[in-house]
Amino acid sequence: MSSTTDALLPPVATAAPSRDELSRRTTGQLRWQEQQGLDDLGRPLSEVTFTVVDLETTGGSPAGGSMITEIGAVKVRGGEVLGEFQTLVNPHSSIPPFIAVLTGITDAMVASAPSIESALPSFLEFAAGTVLVAHNAPFDVGFLKHFAEQQQRPWPAFEVLDTVKLARRVVTRDEAPNCKLSSLATLFHASVTPDHRALSDARATVDVMHGLFARLGGQGLHTLEDVQTLNGRVTDAQRRKRHLADALPTGPGVYLFRGAGDEVLYVGTSRHVRQRVRTYFTASETRSRMSEMVTLAERVQAIECSTPLEAQVRELRLIASHRPHYNRRSKFPDKTHFLTLTSEAWPRLSLVRSVKDRSVAHLGPFSSRRTAERALAALHEAYPIRQCTQRLAGTPAETPCVLAEMGRCLSPCDGSADPTAYEAVVAALAGTLVGDPGEVVRALDDRMRVCAQDERFEEAATHRDRLGVFVRSAARSQRLRALVDCPELVATRREDDGRWAVHVVRHGRLSAAGVIPPRADAHAWLADLLAGAETVVDTRSALPAASAEESELVLRWLEQPGVRLVQAQGEWTCPVGGAQGHLTLIDALDEARLAVVPTDERRLPRTAHRPAR
Template sequence: MTGQLTFDEIDDELPLHRATFVVVDLETTGGSSRQDTVTEIGAVKVRGGEVLGEFGTLVDPGREIPPMVVSITGITQAMVHGAPRFDSVLPAFLEFARDAVLVAHNAPFDVGFLRAECERLGVAWPKPAVLCTAKLARRVLGKDETPNHKLGTLARVLHARTTPVHRALDDARATVDVLHALLERLGPLGVRTVPELLEHLPDVTPQQRRNRGLADPLPHAPGVYLFRGPNEEVLYVGTASDLQRRVRQYFTAGERRARVKEMAGLAQRVDHVECAHPLEAEVRELRLLGAHQPRYNRRSKFPKRTWWVVLTEEAFPRLSIVRTARDGALGPFRSRTAAAAAVEALHAGGSLRRCTERIPARDQRGRPCALHELGRCAAPCAGLQGVEEYAPEVISVREVISGSPRWEPGGLLDRLRAELGRFSAEERFEDAAAARDRLAELVRALDRAQRWAALAAVPELVAARPDGSGGWQLAVVRHGRLAAAGNARRGVPPMPVVDALQAAAETVVPEPGPLRGAPADEVRVVHRWLTTGGTRLVRCAQPWSEPAGSAASWREWLERAAKARAPYPAAD
């Protein structure tokens, strides 16, 4: 048996008997990938009719399993007690399924859950080729052969060795037998390669088939691709570790998004930009999205559409939501709603005024509002609080936003946690849950903002990441932006390459604001690359350090909150 070919190495003529398939089945708490979670995963890896391995485990869903689901699957709360959470199972499964064609019966359901979990956990979806045995069965079997295309029916009609019983591994084994039986039917029809198999499904439009040749000129290299329409307009932008392989997938049944299938049919040409490594590809994609705003892309098209929370510049500062960043701002937030939630949390932990009128430093003539009667405001508008008495609250908010090392216990975040503890002690569980969620979202926003701001403050740093082949991927970062990217292949001295990259790197002029003018999405991908994958710092113009106070000291609390079985995390 030859070694497995990765999808980065194969060509369009990979025969079915040499292709690796991973057949997966999930059991869940319900049918919504956005609201429900996984209770069991089972997968079988096969090639050439031979089983190469199996993967299966129960999963703790972190919530109650509905009685109706228990009656169908037989998976009870006791069975998943002590089982791993899906955040620890998912990386192992993705490694198990790496470089394989992903197969499932009713694939949109199973793959939808996997994609949603990747998104929730911040894990990049590997974009495998996907085959749905339910759709394949509708294409291969006539109405006289099977009354329906349910897995149990197909297993019986096609004489599967395993009977599906709504348990993940057994159902995956049954799907393997169904897959092999269907593939045998396709042999006489001339379907002998993986691309031919994917194109055989009815979801491939004639326009997609016609345009498949658009991928032929592209190289087998990492980079960014741009689909162009009849008027040379950019329809869609994406990244790939193998440009030709990825673009070719848009013209197969593996592409299930209706809008993207429409785009693939409209395209007249595919341009590309080769990149040194995936970080450069991600950054170039973000910049091209912002420049062209392609109508078929849904994300990151408007990098400037962010929101910030700031303290106003007046005698009695208040919190305000603005579109333009300034020094000392909290953010960025993708929506005004998210920014408003942060403002509400900051207000809940202190007594900053909420009114919007400008209050002079002296001769206040207002009347106290209802918040004063509730103890939420000291009424500076009515002269009941002076500038000096008001200042400590302003300082507290500024320090918690900046992550000041002068932060001490008893500050704003501790007051919010104390409120949570009071609600739980009074058995006000709904209020406790709301307070927990409010505090957790604020801590996440602060932690993210402080990490990104610390990176953007560094004028220049050079980093290197192992490329897996004995060489290095190199990046020059200036104020959070990627200024240059390159490679030092195995056997090439890396430092001369570093010197050349620094000399040719883009000049970055910092602007006001925590991110020094860098787009939030670019800072996000650069920060992730720098802090994962064994990346090492080569040079740094000044020490790059993230604040240890404020949100950073709450990461352990966040982890416990996420894992807590109670409706709210216990207060310390």
């Protein structure tokens, strides 16, 4: 079957866009920029909400019995004050005379003030969802954390900036004799003079923070992640190599970190290559092995791509080609396993590395042998075919095994099995591999129920895990097989920035990708794209023309909302009663498992309809 649907191609732009269209495009561009910001760009300082906090206390350490006497805070974003928080705190002890003289806070002033037990929750509510800023942050944040722990109150995962540490990076001794708040307030012409009262000092710290940010902006540090590099979380070796990102492209693509011998150390991909690479030199990169990799890197090579999908595919191919030391995944796409039926008198299931003819019933590819073995065990629960590996004659006369004695094998080895009945079981098994897995689901569900009734819960969990692996593997196999069978698929989608992305897929391999230029004749442009697309020869193998991981990336893109199928050669279908329909049950079993497992012992839950790997 071959079909082309002209109506689904994006229209040719022949007139100036309307006001509504311009508004829609602008909205799309903003969404695109927002997506870039979340994925790659870091958080611009102008868009981050900061809570600048200052405390007054009765001493220098909460561990020594010192108490908080006042909390002052200013919430600010983009230079605008959003709110202020101030409260005296009753320390329930006398304030030392020299502290009273320094701060002006007396016992009489705090006698009717709230205790820390009520003041701290109010402050935490005020500061929720913001970045904490303090002058000498370990002091102020240390006090707050101490009393949160004392109250058995969970401490929010605040990010913290210390203006003292930032000042030591950008303020010279010629400008200020030290990094005290009073000295910096004078340097940056703060609108409030620090006077050892919490709110006044917090207001002065806001002006100091903005003064520091202005200087950092002049050094090219515009995001929170950039600023955090100066707070001691990034090595000098990382920071010195920020220039490696300067000449990189700003669109989607692949980047390769190369070492002194031009060897590839690491391959990555991004919608915004330059900004993504810059994060490797900032505090947003927390992986220790990446810090080591950056230290060894001498240059960064970039490959521009038309679309994010093309970039992801190129990344997989480059990782498989170079097998970089610092990449942990996708380095060995050729290490695959399949389950298939042997071709002999009494067929059995076999675990093999490849299937040369995908018309043969099979399940896979599996990326690990362990996963394949669990799916194999699930199939053996439902179908009593032989599990022995020796080749049997047409009329065997061997000794039956334990499985035969347990009634879990039809026992062809001793000649007691009826060839016709055995052949029917094999045919049903073959149908399960390529179609409806319902028989396996029912068999393992019955096993789980019996085990649960007998309080053999560990055995029931084993059957549950085997069922989950089998159904997800079957769904993945059927989806991949359908895509690989198609000689050509051409699909398009309007991306978040308003552009039309087009991808050509041949036998599961991405053959071409592009973005339709504004005002272009879409049909003529598509004809040129197809003419230059990579030729893919169908080898009839069960493996896609690309790696299974690449074909899965393509499938995920094709299954996105808004994708339009422009042209198809062949049939792109999945069985109506296939494994995909059983994934809801598997997800429910996973949710039930997580509901009874302690939170700190849980693994990350699988996402809905994620194939087993």
